[in-house]
Every structure is written in structure tokens, then in C-alpha cells.
Amino acid sequence: MKTCTGNILPDSLTGAIFAIEGIRDACVILNGPTGCKFYHSAISDEQFVRSLSFDPLSFSEQFYFGQPRVPTTYLDGQDYIYGSGDKLAAVLKAVLQKDYKLIAVINSPGAALIGDDLELILSQSVEDIPCFGIENCGYSGTFGEGYGNALKKALESLGLSAGEKRENSVNLLGLCLQQKYFDQNVAEIKRLLGLCGIEVIGTPGALDGVETLKEMPKAALNVVVYPEYGLHTAEYLKTTLSTEYIIPEAGPPIGFDATEAFVTEICRYFGLSPEPALEKCQKARARSYLFLARYASLLGLPKGAVFSVKAEASTAYALVKWLTEYLAMVPAAVELLDDRDKAFEAKLEAHLAQMGQMEVLGRNAHSTPTQMVFADGSTIAQLRLQECSCCGMEIGLPSLGYLDIVEKSLFGEKGALFILENIMNGLRYAD
Numbered sequence: 426m427k428t429c430t431g432n433i434l435p436d437s438l439t440g441a442i443f444a445i446e447g448i449r450d451a452c453v454i455l456n457g458p459t460g461c462k463f464y465h466s467a468i469s470d471e472q473f474v475r476s477l478s479f480d481p482l483s484f485s486e487q488f489y490f491g492q493p494r495v496p497t498t499y500l501d502g503q504d505y506i507y508g509s510g511d512k513l514a515a516v517l518k519a520v521l522q523k524d525y526k527l528i529a530v531i532n533s534p535g536a537a538l539i540g541d542d543l544e545l546i547l548s549q550s551v552e553d554i555p556c557f558g559i560e561n562c563g564y565s566g567t568f569g570e571g572y573g574n575a576l577k578k579a580l581e582s583l584g585l586s587a588g589e590k591r592e593n594s595v596n597l598l599g600l601c602l603q604q605k606y607f608d609q610n611v612a613e614i615k616r617l618l619g620l621c622g623i624e625v626i627g628t629p630g631a632l633d634g635v636e637t638l639k640e641m642p643k644a645a646l647n648v649v650v651y652p653e654y655g656l657h658t659a660e661y662l663k664t665t666l667s668t669e670y671i672i673p674e675a676g677p678p679i680g681f682d683a684t685e686a687f688v689t690e691i692c693r694y695f696g697l698s699p700e701p702a703l704e705k706c707q708k709a710r711a712r713s714y715l716f717l718a719r720y721a722s723l724l725g726l727p728k729g730a731v732f733s734v735k736a737e738a739s740t741a742y743a744l745v746k747w748l749t750e751y752l753a754m755v756p757a758a759v760e761l762l763d764d765r766d767k768a769f770e771a772k773l774e775a776h777l778a779q780m781g782q783m784e785v786l787g788r789n790a791h792s793t794p795t796q797m798v799f800a801d802g803s804t805i806a807q808l809r810l811q812e813c814s815c816c817g818m819e820i821g822l823p824s825l826g827y828l829d830i831v832e833k834s835l836f837g838e839k840g841a842l843f844i845l846e847n848i849m850n851g852l853r854y855a856d
Contacts, residue, residue: 434763435603435822437563437571439465441531442495443602444575447473447630448638450526451579454516455497456509456541457533459490466492468822472602473632488516496520500536508541517550526635527579528556537561555582555635569764572601573657576630580661583635587666588642593695594624596644596662598670599655600631605820606833607631613837614650614678614687620701621692629658642666646694650677653737653764676739676769678836680747680844681706681713709838713845717752726852733758735790735800736820738765742773744799744820747841749780752848756780757795758788797851802826816851818844 435443438461445453446469455462470476470493476483481491488496496519498504498512513530520528528551530543543558557578562571597614600607608631615625627633627641647662647670649655659670671694675686685699685706692699721728732754734741738761748754759777761770777783790800791807798805798817802825805817819825820835834840 435568437566437568438531438533439603440568440571441559441562441575443469444572444630445527445529445531445579446494447602447632448527448579449632449634451635452520452523452525452528453495454513454520454528454530455495455533456513456530456536456543457497457500458535459497459499461533462490462495462497463492466495469494469602472607486519488519505535505539508539509536510541510546513541513543513546514550517547521551521554526554527582528554529575529579530558531562531575532558532560534562534564557582567763568603569653572630572654576658577661580629580638580658583639585639585642585666590645591624591626591643592645593622593697594626594644595646595648595691596627596629596641597625597631598629598647598649598658599651599653600628601654602630603822605822605824606829606835609832609834610836610840613834613839617684617688617702617705617837618691620705621688621697621699623691623695623697642668644668646671646691648673648691651737651739652766652769653739656766672768676743679740679743679840680751681710681838681841682747682751683743684837684841706838709842713842716845716849720849724852727848728753730754730796730852731757732797732799733760733790733793733795735760735762735798735804737762738769738773740820742769742776745773746776754797756782756785758790758793759786760788760790797848814854816847816854818847818851
């Protein structure tokens with residue numbers, strides 16, 4: 426089957442909504458038509474469950490339309506002419522009864538053309554709760570742009586101020602609802618750094634509550650896990666709070682090498698030993714060797730197996746480097762998302778050039794034959810529709826709907842073993 430177009434990627438509106446929905450006790454009010462809310466509410470509720478019911482009748486109140494998250498003003502033709510002020514006042518009244526600690530009103534692209542004064546409406550309706558409006562998310566901006574701008578406004582509304590720093594402490598930046606297993610990725614970093622005596626204070630956008638976010642100025646260092654999403658926040662916090670930041674050279678802690686480098690670089694900053702965390706990685710390496718040795722003796726794999734990746738530049742670099750160096754796998758396609766960090770893109774190019782594989786960079790993952798694909802669920806589904814008998818591992822959203830009851834992570838030594846498990850089981854059935 427001929428593929429005429431790739432998947433539609435999340436834009437700046439989605440980034441802005443997910444940035445605030447990723448705050449545990451915050452609420453996003455979408456000033457826009459009903460259709461703009463359904464995907465965002467569904468993903469927010471899937472990634473961070475607040476309700477035990479799927480029954481639409483449980484959320485039949487006005488503005489919610491059968492979903493528990495992201496109430497909307499359901500704009501129609503009259504509102505585009507006369508304004509949405511009355512509807513915004515009404516939805517704010519309903520939301521204020523739900524004990525949120527932060528409220529954001531975000532305009533859809535169409536609503537941004539109306540010209541309603543969101544700040545004035547908020548000042549007239551909300552008292553004693555931090556709140557803000559986003560008039561324009563950027564129209565054709567990327568997910569990362571919308572995410573970074575919204576998170577900055579959220580932190581501004583909390584009135585953060587510089588204070589005494591807590592020794593050996595960090596904030597983790599760039600994690601969000603759009604990422605697969607984001608909550609367990611956070612937990613893995615906290616566990617590994619905790620073994621080395623480093624405290625994680627805040628993870629904005631990754632389910633911290635407002636009170637936790639207010640503690641962020643106490644961190645001695647900001648660690649930018651994903652520069653595509655966290656660099657904007659890091660620069661803002663450096664300007665306002667004088668908190669230094671680092672972007673780990675090896676990228677996110679995906680695979681054994683990147684995990685060890687990630688922990689070592691942060692420990693070096695504080696003058697601490699990374700050995701307790703490295704010991705965990707060494708034990709995981711030993712376990713992986715047992716399975717790899719037996720697997721390779723029978724099938725000769727995963728050495729030489731072909732794979733594709735669709736991800737941000739930082740994720741693609743860490744994953745490609747690990748798969749090619751540790752497992753001797755061969756890239757077929759490396760497709761980068763619109764949000765890409767130039768430094769990691771350059772590192773990825775240099776690594777592929779050294780392998781003599783520069784031609785794979787920029788190939789569409791959804792139309793390139795492969796044995797393993799690391800991407801979002803839609804890309805994996807497209808390959809299967811083209812009768813490609815590859816195995817897919819989801820590393821981003823949207824998903825194929827698999828219910829992850831057992832906690833999983835892509836980060837740390839546990840994440841490396843999880844990825845390896847998917848590869849070894851997947852290649853048994855791929856052509």
C-alpha cells in the first residue's frame with residue numbers, strides 16, 4: 426500500500442495543554458470548539474488517571490462532554506462574533522468548585538482570533554488561586570514550543586523567587602505527558618540518583634503538584650533530560666533563580682552506556698561517587714549477557730538485525746548509539762520529530778557518518794522495511810498495514826492501546842533490560 430502522508434504530529438496547542446495537565450493539581454480550560462478537547466482529555470486521563478470511571482455519564486456536567494479532563498467553552502458561530510466571555514465566566518465558576526491549585530485558560534487557534542481579554546476575565550472570576558491565560562499558542566508551532574511557553578507561564582504565576590539552595594539536589598526538566606512511561610522514567614532517575622546521595626526536588630510537567638513546584642528554587646542544579654522540551658525552562662530558571670543547568674552529554678539515560686554517563690556527569694558536578702548506581706548497571710549488564718549469549722548462539726541475533734527509530738534528536742541519538750554499539754544492530758531509518766536539539770542532531774549525524782550510514786537519516790520510519798521499529802503507535806500501525814512483519818516498540822504517543830499494568834521504564838538499567846526484552850522477543854517473529 427502506497428503511503429501518501431506521515432502521521433500528524435502534536436503541535437504547540439497540544440504542548441501547552443499537556444504542560445499544564447502534567448501538573449498534578451492544575452486544570453486547563455480550553456477556550457475553543459468541542460472537537461479540540463477530546464484527544465487532549467483522553468491522553469491526559471490515560472497518562473495520569475484521576476477518575477476510576479470510563480462511563481461518559483459520570484461526566485455529563487456542562488463543559489466536560491463525557492470526559493473528566495480539559496473542560497471547554499464549546500465555541501460556536503455566535504461566540505466568534507460576540508466573544509466567549511460569558512462562557513469563560515461560567516466554566517471558571519464550575520472549575521473553581523473542584524479544588525484545583527492552578528488554573529490555565531488556553532485559546533485554540535480559532536479562539537485566538539476573537540480577541541477576548543483572558544487576563545481580565547480571570548481577574549474578575551478567580552481569587553486566591555494562581556491563574557493565567559494563553560492568548561496564542563503559536564498556531565503552527567511545535568509541541569516543544571507550546572510546552573515550554575506554557576510551563577514558563579505556569580512557573581511565573583507561582584511567583585518563584587531565588588533562595589537558599591539545598592545541597593546535592595536537582596530538578597529534572599523536559600519530561601511530560603506526551604512521553605511513553607514518563608512517570609516511571611522519573612522514578613528510575615530518582616532511584617539511581619538517590620543511590621548516589623542526590624535528591625530530586627522537582628519534575629515540572631511530570632505530575633508534580635503546585636506545592637512541589639514552589640520548592641524548585643531550592644535545587645542546586647537543573648538537569649535537562651530532554652533539551653527539546655526542557656531547555657526553555659532551564660534558561661528561564663537560570664535567569665530568574667540563578668540556578669545553573671546541564672544537558673548530559675550522552676542524552677537521556679536510555680541504554681547502559683547513556684545511563685552510566687548520565688549519572689556520572691551529575692555526580693561529578695556535586696563531587697559525589699556514582700559507584701552505587703554503576704554497580705546496579707553492572708549487574709544488569711551481567712544479566713543481559715546471559716540472555717544475549719544464548720540467543721546469539723542459536724539465531725546469530727540481534728547482531729545485524731535492522732531497526733528504525735522515530736523520535737526527538739536526543740532520544741534518537743541515545744537509542745541509535747546503544748543499539749549499534751552494544752548490540753551491533755543496523756539502522757534502516759532514523760526519522761526526527763519537529764522538535765529537535767541541534768547539538769544532539771549533530772552528534773547523531775557524526776555517529777551515523779562514522780558508521781557509513783548517513784543515508785538513513787531522514788528516511789520515513791513508517792514506509793521503510795525493517796525488523797524492529799521504535800516509534801509511536803501510529804507509525805507502528807502504518808508499517809503493519811503495509812504488511813511489514815516487523816516488531817514495534819512504543820516509545821511515544823499515541824499508543825496502540827496496550828494496557829501497561831506492570832510498571833515499565835525506558836530509562837536506567839531496568840529500561841535497558843526492558844528494551845532488550847522487546848528486541849529479543851520481537852526478532853524471533855520478524856522476517
